[in-house]
Amino acid sequence: MTRTVDPPTTLPRTLARVLLGSFMMFAGVGHMTFLRRDFQAQVPMWLPLDKDFVVLASGVVEVGFGAALLALPRQRRTVGWVLAAFFVAIFPGNVSQYLTHQSAFGLDTDGKRLGRLFFQPVLIALALWSTGAWPRRRR
Structure with a gap:
């Protein structure tokens, strides 16, 4: 069985991937420790799960994503898509925080909470671009 290896990456993409991986690990640890209550404010009320469970589980997942971004370069495209x-x-949690006027992470006004919504597409694009998952234009 032949395994396809991702092509070499560029320095800017590698730096972005390392930065995103570090951010994910920091956020994941924050979910489980000092930012736990703030993250609970983003769990939508309609979600039929315990808020603390959601925050802890997502923290574990985020640490895993961070580690994968940093330690699994051969799977970087797959990691990027996932x-x-x-x-x-998790975007509905951000929308819920805006709609229910929940203050967390210094987002204590509707304007700040609305601005946060526009950051999520940036994270999506960064995950795809930094891992090479975003299809390159063909010349």
């Missing part, structure tokens, strides 16, 4: 899907999946 991470982008994760960012899409």
Whole structure:
């Protein structure tokens, strides 16, 4: 069985991937420790799960994504697609925080909470671009 290896990456993509991986690990640890209550504010009320469980589980997942971004360069495209899907999946929590006027992470006004919504597409694009998952234009 022949295994396809991702082509070499560029320095900017590698730096972005390392930065994103480090950010994911930091956020994941924050979910499980000092940012736990803030992250609970983003769990939608309609989600039929315990908020603390959701925050802890997503923290574990985020640490895993961070580690995968940093330690699995051969699977970087797959990690990029799955991470982008994760960012899409957690977006309703950001919308819920805006709609329910929940203050967390210094997002204590509707304007700040609304601005946060526009950051999620940036994370999705960064996950795809930094891992090479975003299809390159063919010349």
